[in-house]
Amino acid sequence: MKRDVIIACDFPGEQETLAFLDRFTGKKPFVKIGMELFYGAGPDIVRRIKSRGHKIFLDLKLHDIPNTVKKAMKVLSDLDVDICNLHAAGGIDMMKAAVEGLTRSDGSRPLLIAVTQLTSIDQKRMEEELLIRQPLEDVVLRYADNARQAGLDGVVCSPLEAGRVHAACGNGFLTVTPGIRFASGDTGDQQRVTTPARARELGSDLIVVGRPITAAEDPAAAYNRCVEEFAI
Numbered sequence: 568m569k570r571d572v573i574i575a576c577d578f579p580g581e582q583e584t585l586a587f588l589d590r591f592t593g594k595k596p597f598v599k600i601g602m603e604l605f606y607g608a609g610p611d612i613v614r615r616i617k618s619r620g621h622k623i624f625l626d627l628k629l630h631d632i633p634n635t636v637k638k639a640m641k642v643l644s645d646l647d648v649d650i651c652n653l654h655a656a657g658g659i660d661m662m663k664a665a666v667e668g669l670t671r672s673d674g675s676r677p678l679l680i681a682v683t684q685l686t687s688i689d690q691k692r693m694e695e696e697l698l699i700r701q702p703l704e705d706v707v708l709r710y711a712d713n714a715r716q717a718g719l720d721g722v723v724c725s726p727l728e729a730g731r732v733h734a735a736c737g738n739g740f741l742t743v744t745p746g747i748r749f750a751s752g753d754t755g756d757q758q759r760v761t762t763p764a765r766a767r768e769l770g771s772d773l774i775v776v777g778r779p780i781t782a783a784e785d786p787a788a789a790y791n792r793c794v795e796e797f798a799i
């Protein structure tokens with residue numbers, strides 16, 4: 568997939584989201600619909616935004632037993648999104664079941680990617696709270712390789728890990744990377760952050776940008792800045 572910027576539309580409802588998207592008069596941005604908007608506005612919001620010509624990454628991060636995830640993915644495949652995702656921590660069988668559930672009767676399906684470790688987790692938290700003692704990058708790489716083995720198309724990871732994921736899983740294996748901030752911006756709750764330009768140098772395929780665009784005074788200008796730094 569061509570390098571692109573995905574806007575995380577983390578809003579509580581349809582009205583704010585559509586009003587926000589109305590501010591983009593040029594290229595229709597690739598939109599990420601996360602839990603807040605999906606749970607708040609319901610599945611119709613996906614159809615609404617899709618019908619306006621946006622590509623959609625449905626970021627619901629499924630994580631459950633294989634049978635439950637398979638059935639949920641079957642429902643999501645009818646929404647005709649471009650990318651959806653789950654947590655690699657659910658294991659290889661769960662990821663395989665997800666691919667099965669997502670695949671339509673004609674063999675087509677949205678791209679499916681796995682969250683490795685959230686970009687809000689750093690080494691210290693992972694060790695102290697999750698009792699995972701390995702280096703964070705090794706954990707990310709193992710989860711990425713599990714996702715590849717299960718037949719997924721890529722992972723969500725930090726841009727800092729994109730190069731090693733490509734080296735281990737191949738250049739065609741997508742790295743979708745949140746944790747993006749402009750050089751002078753607030754990091755908020757994100758721990759492993761880089762700028763759009765640095766994410767490009769590090770080999771990210773798609774960057775996911777939320778608050779640096781949604782909370783900007785001029786979101787369209789902030790989006791254009793991301794596109795210029797990352798995708799052109």
Ligand code: C5P
Binds near residue numbers: 577686724745747
């Ligand atoms: O506002 P900000 O740019 O931090 O938003 C990042 C977005 O990417 C959020 O919607 C968050 O849920 C998502 N995300 C993340 N880290 C992951 C997976 C998804 O920050 N590992």
